[in-house]
Amino acid sequence: MKIGVLALQGAVREHIQQIQSLGCEAVEVKTLVDLTDLNGLVLPGGESTAIRKLLDRHQLMEPIRSLARQGMPMFGTCAGLILLAKEIVDYEEAHLSLMNVVVERNSFGRQVDSFEAKLEVKQIGADIPAVFIRAPHIASVGPNVEILAEYNGRIVLAKEGQYLGCSFHPELTDDTRLLKFFMEMVEDFHQSSLANSNSI
C-alpha cells in the first residue's frame, strides 16, 4: 500500500515514519504529481489556516476533492481533521469540506495546555495514547458518522465511511493501533477497487 502524507506544513515526518514502520510505502505530498497512484491520504496536524493557504497556492484543493469523490480513504489528525470538516465553528467557509462533522478549533486551551490522555476507542481498544496540542474537538456529527472516542465529554475521534478524523496526534506516540485501523480502511478500498475493475 502506498500512503500519501500531505507535506506542506506540520507534523509530517512522524506520520511517514509510523506508516513505514508498518511496512507500507509513505510519500510526501507537496505537488499534484505526488498524488499519483496513492491508496490513501493522511492530512497531518499543524496549523490549518497555514496548510489551507499552501493547499491553494499549490493548487491541491480540487485534486484532493477529486480523489475523495473516487472513494479514497483519508485520515485527518488535528489540523487535518479541521481541513476535512464540512463546518468550522465561527468560520464562514470550510476547507476541503468532505467529512460531515462540525469542528471547533482550539477547544482544549492554549499551547502550554498540551497534554497526553489515554482513550477508550470503539472498535479498536483501550488505553490508546493521544497527544493533544491546541486541539480541536468535534462539536456535532452528521447521520452517517460513527463516534469512536470521546474525552471529557467531547468527541475526539470519528469515522464517516472513507474518512477518519481525530483531534489529537496519534503519530507522536509508539501506539500504531489507530494507524492500523486506517490501513484496514485503505485495504478495503483497494480490494473493492480491484473487484470493480475486474467486473468491467
Ligand code: GLN
Ligand atoms: N490549532 C490548530 C489549528 O487550528 C491545530 C493544532 C494541531 O494540529 N496540533 O489548525
